Amino acid sequence: MTAQHAVPAGRAVRVRVPATSANLGPGFDSLGLALSLYDEVVVRVRPEPGATVTIDGVGAGEVPTDDTNLVVRAVRHGLAHAGIAQPGLELHATNAIPHGRGMGSSAAAIVAGLMAARGLLEGVVDLDAATLLTLATEMEGHPDNVAPALFGGLTIAWMTPDGPAHKRLLVHRGVSPVVFVPTSTLSTKLARSLQPMTVPHEDAAFNVSRSALLVAALIQSPELLLAATEDRLHQAYRASAMPETDALIGLLRQHGLAAVVSGAGPSLLVMGSDPAQRLDAAELVERHAESTWRPLMLAVDLGGATVKALPTLEADLAQASTIHGRPPA
Template sequence: MTTVPVGRSVAVKVPATTANLGPGFDTLGLALSLYDELVFTTRAQPGATIEVHGVGAGEVPTDSSSLVIRAAAHTFAHYGVEMPGLDVVAHNGIPHGRGLGSSGAAIVAGIMAAKGLLEGIVEIDAEGLLARATELEGHPDNVAPALFGGLTIAWMTPEGPRHKKLIVHRGVSPFVAVPRESVMSTALARSLQPESVPHEDAIFNVSRSALLIAALIQSPELLLAATEDKLHQSYRASAMPETDALIQVLRAHGLAAVVSGAGPSILVLGSDPAQRLVAADLIEKSSTTAWDCLLLAVDFKGATVVPHSTEAVA
């Protein structure tokens, strides 16, 4: 069986993502300028050891049970190459359980590491990357923007997941408010939704999703109307009451505020940078608990993997 040489090392960088964006449930996603950065180095000893810095240090698995390592192993197995032993150093910036795509980022990190380590042995194209990530994540709305950056539309076909990347209008200014204490399980969030919705609600969301694409790539002044939703946020509101209350305050002040992914973080899609400062001020005045306010940009590159020199300066 083909093997990867001992001592091969790659550096991986993966952006945070925000999915749904209001009406685009399980379809739309946006990459953000907040990152997990990891270095993977092959070793002779089997298994894996992860040194975690930043988010998740002392909390997440640091052996082969890690989602990052499982994603790498899944990719090696799919392409029929023996999984090498790995030493990993992770510097994590993406909050966990807050609706910013941390699990998708971990999956993408492992897959991109496998891609880099398999350079010259197996070539993995964009379609293969998205397919492997979706197999593990279950749906492509977070992993597509994490892989490819920008605004992505993702959908499923009988042949597998597909995506279209779009470039966001330069006036769109993302703002994310992250609660310091509360977390949200994606599985719990999904369990709160009904199996079916009224016909008029479905039509409502189709119209807003179409409008949202236009607002994000061409007409940011339409973002408030374009981020209205009747498919998922109201059903999940009971599980994150302060998130819901703050979104209502923000929207009442003309800001395009939505739940980020499964929550409980809040995403504001500003039509100009100044709106982010207004949002931060409103949250400080209106919240009863601590929130971290992040003034972010759209990440246009997506995940990257490059050779890493083990002799590089730390």
């Protein structure tokens, strides 16, 4: 699409995006859960070309701070899809989602950028929910993390001939997640490389039954979570890359706790059927872990990503002038 419009300089938005955990045991590349840990990004259009990025929190001093930054690339992807001339951008990120630990940090960055593009384009072009999911999946490669980051709650995501689709479901109020985050990291690319191209028919059938059961457990019957989170498709194949994660999951499951690898790992997710199970899990990990694991007692995020317009630079200056008793110039 040929660029026909431009976003006015000074326009700004604030975006908040939740962390996510994908797979949830048997739901490989299809199930995802939004969690109450957030990255926040302010994006402002400026007259000068290019992009500058400042980062507080996770990723500060590590991720790119120019046009190669993933959030910036996602903003530009959304604007390009809408046929909008690429403006200069100032971006300030305050990040809490751990990187490289299976909590959807790349999905959050992509969704943050696309939601920022949506907010910057308000009144010019509408990037609807289906378009956002398509654009996010194009960048991420699969929809299992970007869907819950966009829409919140429990999501089922799948691919169709026309692109990605999703269904959002409300999670039973008794489900109580806790994520244990190690100091080590693991790349999704490496984790995926450890899986075989084919699996036995009985393993595929096993996971079909458990995935169906998991949806029922999460929305209606949390007492079934332990059985519903059994998996034969991916976790065992990836265990060699995260042996302590694998050992802790085995220990927690022996104690009746629904523990799984969070996304590609190496973090692990426990979905308790009541809040007390989270405390049991934390005690077990603290007592038996060989290294340091940070427990994150989280809730299920229900709202997904949000975007809010901010005052323009001109409005900021006018407000400042009024506060100091001077009329705006």
